[in-house]
Amino acid sequence: xxFQIFTYILHKDGVVDDxxxxxxxxxxxxxxxxxxxxxxxxxxxxxxxxxxxxxxxEVWKIDNDxxxxxxxxxxxxxxxxxxxxGSIVLIAHDHFGMDLSPGLSVKLDGAYLPDAVxxxxxxxxxxxxxxxxxxxxxxxxxxxxxSGGAVITIRPGSFTALAxxxxxxxxxxxxxxxxxxxxxxxxxxxxEVIEAEVGDVxxxxxxxxxxxxxxxxxxxxxxIVNELAKAMGGxxxxxxxxxxxxxLEKSRQVGTSGKTVKPKVYMALGISGSFQHLGGIKGSPFMxxxxxxxxxxxxxxxxxxxxxxxIEFVPMLTEKINEMK
Amino acid sequence: MDILVCVKRVPDTAENEISVNGSxxxxxxxxxxxxxxxxDNYAVEEAIQIRDKVGGSVTVISVGDSESExxxxxxxxxxxxxxxxxxDGAFEGSDGKGLAVILKTAIEKDKYDLIFTGxxxxxxxxxxGGMLAAMLDLPYASLVNFIEVSDDKKIxxxxxxxxxxxxxxxxxxxxVLSIQTGINEPRYVGIRGIRKVASVEIPVLGASDLxxxxxxxxxxxxxxSRVDYFxxxxxxxxxxxxxxxxxxxxxxxxxLKSKGGIK
Ligand SMILES: Cc1cc2nc3c(=O)[nH]c(=O)nc-3n(C[C@H](O)[C@H](O)[C@H](O)COP(=O)(O)OP(=O)(O)OC[C@H]3O[C@@H](n4cnc5c(N)ncnc54)[C@H](O)[C@@H]3O)c2cc1C
Ligand SMILES: Nc1ncnc2c1ncn2[C@@H]1O[C@H](COP(=O)(O)O)[C@@H](O)[C@H]1O
Numbered sequence: 001x002x003f004q005i006f007t008y009i010l011h012k013d014g015v016v017d018d019x020x021x022x023x024x025x026x027x028x029x030x031x032x033x034x035x036x037x038x039x040x041x042x043x044x045x046x047x048x049x050x051x052x053x054x055x056x057x058e059v060w061k062i063d064n065d066x067x068x069x070x071x072x073x074x075x076x077x078x079x080x081x082x083x084x085x086g087s088i089v090l091i092a093h094d095h096f097g098m099d100l101s102p103g104l105s106v107k108l109d110g111a112y113l114p115d116a117v118x119x120x121x122x123x124x125x126x127x128x129x130x131x132x133x134x135x136x137x138x139x140x141x142x143x144x145x146x147s148g149g150a151v152i153t154i155r156p157g158s159f160t161a162l163a164x165x166x167x168x169x170x171x172x173x174x175x176x177x178x179x180x181x182x183x184x185x186x187x188x189x190x191x192e193v194i195e196a197e198v199g200d201v202x203x204x205x206x207x208x209x210x211x212x213x214x215x216x217x218x219x220x221x222x223x224i225v226n227e228l229a230k231a232m233g234g235x236x237x238x239x240x241x242x243x244x245x246x247x248l249e250k251s252r253q254v255g256t257s258g259k260t261v262k263p264k265v266y267m268a269l270g271i272s273g274s275f276q277h278l279g280g281i282k283g284s285p286f287m288x289x290x291x292x293x294x295x296x297x298x299x300x301x302x303x304x305x306x307x308x309x310x311i312e313f314v315p316m317l318t319e320k321i322n323e324m325k
Numbered sequence: 326m327d328i329l330v331c332v333k334r335v336p337d338t339a340e341n342e343i344s345v346n347g348s349x350x351x352x353x354x355x356x357x358x359x360x361x362x363x364x365d366n367y368a369v370e371e372a373i374q375i376r377d378k379v380g381g382s383v384t385v386i387s388v389g390d391s392e393s394e395x396x397x398x399x400x401x402x403x404x405x406x407x408x409x410x411x412x413d414g415a416f417e418g419s420d421g422k423g424l425a426v427i428l429k430t431a432i433e434k435d436k437y438d439l440i441f442t443g444x445x446x447x448x449x450x451x452x453x454g455g456m457l458a459a460m461l462d463l464p465y466a467s468l469v470n471f472i473e474v475s476d477d478k479k480i481x482x483x484x485x486x487x488x489x490x491x492x493x494x495x496x497x498x499x500x501v502l503s504i505q506t507g508i509n510e511p512r513y514v515g516i517r518g519i520r521k522v523a524s525v526e527i528p529v530l531g532a533s534d535l536x537x538x539x540x541x542x543x544x545x546x547x548x549x550s551r552v553d554y555f556x557x558x559x560x561x562x563x564x565x566x567x568x569x570x571x572x573x574x575x576x577x578x579x580x581l582k583s584k585g586g587i588k
Binding site: 071073076094095096098099100101102103104105106107110111112113114115128131132133134135136137138139140141142143144145148150185187188189190191192193194195196197207208214231232233234240241243244245246250251253256257258259260264265267272286287288289293294295297299300301302303304305306307308312313316317320321324 | 421425456464467484491493548549570578580
């Protein structure tokens with residue numbers, strides 16, 4: 001039996017997000033025979049819907065002025081009104097998907113499989129999927145019983161996007177069905193979006209980034225990294241724990257909830273390599289990782305690895321660079 | 326404001342290298358250092374700060390074995406008023422939903438204005454808070470990095486969204502919030518603080534105390550189950566520099582020069 005799969009489409013300013021094509025790929029991997037429907041929720045979504053008809057046989061549209069900002073409390077209620085129980089729903093695992101999905105799985109009475117990075121077939125009605133735990137230090141296979149439906153969030157970047165085909169799909173307006181009992185989710189009301197702070201340096205423009213993570217240990221140690229950045233002619237950026245500790249300005253955070261950077265060279269010092277951090281590094285820079293743990297996930301994505309204590313290694317590197325100059 | 330915070334005892338990844346055991350059935354647990362899930366610690370700090378400002382109480386609750394008691398005690402040393410441990414062999418093998426059912430049943434025994442979870446725990450799921458809210462039919466917001474208590478019917482919150490932006494919402498009480506790191510600076514807990522709460526009684530509740538429907542929890546009810554653990558494939562993997570620390574530095578400088586990393 002083929003599954004009925006829905007994929008929730010992220011879009012902004014009339015443009016479909018990159019994750020849509022990744023969700024299509026994930027759906028095809030899950031069940032090549034499945035019929036896959038894209039769901040678009042928002043306001044003035046016609047351009048978004050029509051651009052999706054090349055990739056999806058069916059595009060469901062839920063369109064209303066009050067849906068201009070995606071409030072997941074509202075959207076969860078709408079989806080629960082239209083998605084039949086027993087369906088499989090794929091959603092990107094980002095700040096919106098994390099907000100929407102666990103509760104949606106309760107409403108649809110299906111299984112919940114969070115942050116899948118791969119699918120390895122179906123065994124006896126159960127989907128075999130790959131996940132990561134302990135910030136990517138170990139992977140696991142999980143079995144998810146999808147026979148009664150499931151909500152599955154997919155890690156952005158983990159499935160190779162399907163090229164848009166010529167599906168010749170059609171758009172179905174589901175707004176009426178979704179809103180049968182009025183606008184749901186009134187207990188959480190969107191107020192505004194506050195833009196990111198502007199800092200003293202714009203790391204999105206830096207060609208060389210010397211980036212520090214929790215492995216720096218103490219605030220005083222940041223000085224040795226400032227020295228290295230000076231010697232290399234680069235700027236200092238960081239992972240999230242450094243911002244949480246308020247050791248550097250928020251504008252220096254690299255990652256999905258920080259800045260997206262595209263340097264030529266990226267030095268990751270004492271950074272483990274979580275997907276939220278790596279998600280902020282684009283353009284395949286030459287990446288050097290210095291980490292005292294040889295099993296740190298960062299070594300899987302870096303070009304060059306140095307297994308050392310950065311507190312010893314960094315000052316030595318700086319000194320040698322300065323001598324050379 | 327009566328606040329409940331869900332806390333989990335997890336291996337401390339900042340202190341440990343996590344590896345898979347010989348048979349791939351589990352991670353290597355000998356010599357692991359455990360602590361409270363990082364996100365939960367921020368949630369407890371936030372709850373304490375709210376209580377200190379507007380009055381009320383902070384209760385910490387954990388589902389786990391008897392060792393989870395130490396985590397509850399630590400959070401009480403921080404300033405939580407009360408701890409509840411939920412422990413029963415029947416809960417073993419529960420998936421996220423099972424866990425949410427257990428917590429929901431416990432929560433319904435009391436009245437809370439605010440329920441906090443961490444944004445995620447060691448397995449990176451980020452599921453319990455959102456499920457709990459849906460089961461309790463309460464409004465939910467995830468990744469909360471700002472809370473302003475304006476009155477006793479509703480509060481103002483900030484959610485962390487992409488690229489350093491923040492979404493501001495108003496949310497009615499009671500509600501469930503998942504707390505993101507960085508929302509505050511959790512206070513330090515010294516050995517003296519721990520000693521002060523060493524003899525406080527922490528009730529332990531099992532399935533029958535809670536009157537839980539056992540068909541909804543444990544491994545039999547779980548729709549998601551782990552098969553095995555493995556080390557992630559190495560991709561293309563980094564070229565690891567060999568030699569003495571000095572030699573590594575020399576090699577790295579040559580590479581950096583050729584890639585434009587030294588200006
Ligand atoms: C919704 C969400 C959004 C997020 N957004 C971001 C984001 O935008 N950016 C981001 O960075 N994170 C983000 N995170 C957090 C992310 O999940 C990780 O927790 C974080 O990236 C870990 O930072 P880290 O690598 O510095 O610390 P850790 O994971 O603790 O790693 C520290 C590393 O340092 C090494 N080390 C320790 N001491 C030394 C030493 N002396 N010498 C050398 N190496 C040493 C250790 O072996 C370890 O590998 C987000 C999380 C969530 C839930
Ligand atoms: N065993 C547990 N006991 C109490 N709270 C838990 C437990 N597991 C998860 N939680 C809560 O749910 C949050 C998210 O965890 P998870 O959904 O497992 O990623 C944690 O930060 C805790 O607040």
